[in-house]
Amino acid sequence: MTEKIFLAIESSCDETSVAILKNDQLVSNVIASQVASHERFGGVVPEVASRHHVEVITTCIEQALSEAEVTAKDLTAVAVTYGPGLVGALLVGLSAAKAFAWANHLPLIPVNHMAGHLMAAQSVEPLQYPLMALLVSGGHTELVYVAKEGDYKIIGETRDDAVGEAYDKVGRVMGLPYPAGRLIDELAHQGEDTYHFPRAMIKEDHLEFSFSGLKSAFINLHHNAQQKGEELILEDLCASFQEAVLDILLAKVKKALATYPVKSLVVAGGVAANQGLRERLAAELTETKVIIPPLRLCGDNAGMIAYAAQVEYEKGHFADLALNAKPSLTFDSL
Numbered sequence: 666m667t668e669k670i671f672l673a674i675e676s677s678c679d680e681t682s683v684a685i686l687k688n689d690q691l692v693s694n695v696i697a698s699q700v701a702s703h704e705r706f707g708g709v710v711p712e713v714a715s716r717h718h719v720e721v722i723t724t725c726i727e728q729a730l731s732e733a734e735v736t737a738k739d740l741t742a743v744a745v746t747y748g749p750g751l752v753g754a755l756l757v758g759l760s761a762a763k764a765f766a767w768a769n770h771l772p773l774i775p776v777n778h779m780a781g782h783l784m785a786a787q788s789v790e791p792l793q794y795p796l797m798a799l800l801v802s803g804g805h806t807e808l809v810y811v812a813k814e815g816d817y818k819i820i821g822e823t824r825d826d827a828v829g830e831a832y833d834k835v836g837r838v839m840g841l842p843y844p845a846g847r848l849i850d851e852l853a854h855q856g857e858d859t860y861h862f863p864r865a866m867i868k869e870d871h872l873e874f875s876f877s878g879l880k881s882a883f884i885n886l887h888h889n890a891q892q893k894g895e896e897l898i899l900e901d902l903c904a905s906f907q908e909a910v911l912d913i914l915l916a917k918v919k920k921a922l923a924t925y926p927v928k929s930l931v932v933a934g935g936v937a938a939n940q941g942l943r944e945r946l947a948a949e950l951t952e953t954k955v956i957i958p959p960l961r962l963c964g965d966n967a968g969m970i971a972y973a974a975q976v977e978y979e980k981g982h983f984a985d986l987a988l989n990a991k992p993s994l995t996f997d998s999l
């Protein structure tokens with residue numbers, strides 16, 4: 666077998682990451698997180714993100730190569746996230762990938778960030794098709810049908826907020842640090858669903874999601890309680906919010922699985938780290954094989970980009986140095 670070694674770069678949001686995938690094994694996955702810099706703003710500041718990426722990208726590349734004990738001449742190709750994401754942030758990774766590929770005479774593989782989240786599941790076991798994926802992150806909430814390797818089709822998505830975005834926004838209202846998803850998940854496990862928030866479109870016969878009504882209901886309740894000087898129970902607030910989110914996600918996943926028979930369900934993206942979601946999937950989808958990437962591959966990282974790059978490499982999907990960032994890239998425009 667000829668060795669296949671990919672170097673992948675991810676810089677679409679607030680993590681600068683470089684990974685090396687060697688013959689299906691991740692041999693390094695360096696992640697430089699900027700979360701601490703954005704925390705005080707309660708969200709990612711695009712200009713700050715770009716500057717941080719510029720500062721650390723070269724060191725991340727060097728570290729990923731040295732941890733993997735490979736040099737540029739061992740590589741098969743260079744892969745990079747070209748969208749969706751913040752344009753300035755994407756451009757840093759893209760410029761670094763292009764320069765590295767050009768200097769070392771390597772092919773350049775453009776990767777969709779969401780395909781990366783999905784293909785992180787390949788680290789658990791070889792994926793079998795057709796499969797369904799629930800992709801849940803800070804920027805996206807979508808159901809993707811994958812008829813065969815590399816053939817991604819969105820069959821349902823959010824009409825407004827992404828689920829991770831809703832977590833972060835209600836977290837901000839409760840005064841929790843950004844990003845709030847993990848803490849809300851922890852607090853939810855100590856409380857009860859006593860506030861009964863709305864579950865939008867849960868009974869409707871389509872695969873679209875909506876979280877803005879839930880977010881508004883939460884903000885209104887919080888605001889009214891503050892005005893009246895009423896005390897809200899933080900753990901119960903979190904449990905009520907999370908129950909509503911999980912009811913919506915589970916209802917739509919079940920509907921999708923009933924409509925599209927598949928071999929397995931992949932659940933990926935930052936929100937796939939949610940323990941409540943994992944428990945509900947295990948309890949309620951007893952007939953379906955559910956594959957969730959390990960926690961370290963759920964948040965943004967270049968390892969997942971390397972797995973998705975392998976698929977694009979097999980498809981012969983390469984780019985030249987004219988490759989540009991596509992902040993609103995969708996699966997249709999792959």
Ligand code: KG4
Binds near residue numbers: 937964
């Ligand atoms: O995929 P990701 O790292 O970045 C994007 O591409 O958006 O996802 C980040 C999102 C944030 O909104 C964060 O609050 C959420 O994932 N998140 C969680 C949990 N851990 C991270 N949401 C719910 N429960 C968690 N345990």
Ligand code: ZN
Binds near residue numbers: 778782802934935964
């Ligand atoms: Zn992401």
